[in-house]
Amino acid sequence: MESETQPKGTPRRGFLSWVSSMTMFGGLAAGYGTLAAIAGRFLFPSNHPDNWQFVATLENLVVGQSLSYRTPGGARIVVARQATGDSLENFVALSSVCPHLGCAVHWEANNNRFFCPCHNGIFDSGGKATGGPPAAANQSLKKYPLKIENGLLYISLPAESIA
Secondary structure, three states, rough: OHHHOOOOOOOHHHHHHHHHHHHHHHHHHHHHHHHHHHHHHHOOOOOHHHHHHHHEEEHOOOOEEEEEEEEEOEEEEEEEOOOOOHHHHEEEEEEOOOOOOOOOOOOEEEOEEEEEEOOOOEEOOOOOEEEHHHHHHEOOOEEEOEEOOOOOOEEEEHHHOOO
């Protein structure tokens, strides 16, 4: 008779209490785990390798000519062939945005320089400012690495500029 006086459902209540406690613990662990993963990515960023993007074939880029290249992320780059030969030293890839006010920079083969027409900004063939407001502010054009494989020219872009 004593077993009939015990309230029915006590084992069920214990089980439901245990399940709800485990569910809350799982939710907290998932939330704090996600926070720890995000904090870890912020505090210890991984060094993603650069991504190589095709620019042009060597035969299509003649000496003294430049081409405008837009990265998948929208950055504007000018790629110029400065001398004859298929070695990497004959090519340069620089940002085509002037660091002074953001005007478009273009390659002048006859003067062997990059020129910004907005305020007469002058950059040497390597992108270093030599005249105008960019030189006074010691600003240079951002340089991008290039590589040549099988007669094709590739540019290295940081992973974040592709996404």
